[in-house]
Amino acid sequence: MSALRARCPHCRTLTAVAFEDAYECHSCGAAFAAGLVRVPRAWGVGGSAMEEAAHAWLPYPEALVVERDTLEEQSAAIAAGLPKRPFVLGGCCCAHIGAIRGLAARHDRLAVVWLDAHGDLNTPATSPSGNLWGMPLRMAIDEGSVARSDVALVGARDLDTPEEEYVAREGIDDDLARALGGATAVYVALDVDVLEPGEVPSFMPVAGGPDTRDVVRVIRDVAGRARVAGLGITGLVPGAAPETLTRFAVAAGL
Known part of the structure; x- marks a missing residue:
């Protein structure tokens, strides 16, 4: 599917056409601030519920669906x-x-x-489980896609010991001013398990998190400091309300 053309969530035709940063459906006239990228793969053991949740309906034009045999192939195709x-x-x-x-x-x-x-900051050498989904932030840092100094880790409360040692050594914390100072754009990666269990159905819930309103406020704060170039929502299981997920996107300006 061309990134210039997407499937409209309302009329389901491939007539949502990209212009500048947005999409407009040439069939029904609907306009959208972002294109939806579906990535229905979970790189670990027992993640089928997350894969199913990635097919949930959202009111954004479907611009890209990526399913690949390896994580590197997946990452390259998304990029x-x-x-x-x-x-x-x-x-x-x-x-x-x-x-x-x-x-x-x-x-x-x-x-x-x-x-x-x-933390999602493990490596193959430090991961207790070996599941790749515990390593993506570290992968993005180690490959040079984002500098450690430009990362804010918000809401983390269940880190493995090697992850705790890594963030302490590298100075990674939840300070938005530090991470966004001087940035020309920001990507917001939201695993819904950051929320208090019960707020949004998640694959790995952890007690002690913020509620939906708190996360919306954080995202608005981010958007007020730097241009949000994109948003990703992961860690879902079936049952999340589309309107709740849309609130996160709207808070980001999408």
């Missing part, structure tokens, strides 16, 4: 096919790797705000 302003729907958090890579190539200095109950 190459991103619409100008993507709304990424996973799947697991590995969907963010390609989005960050692709956006970093378009912007002088891309910051990343990673909202997640977990």
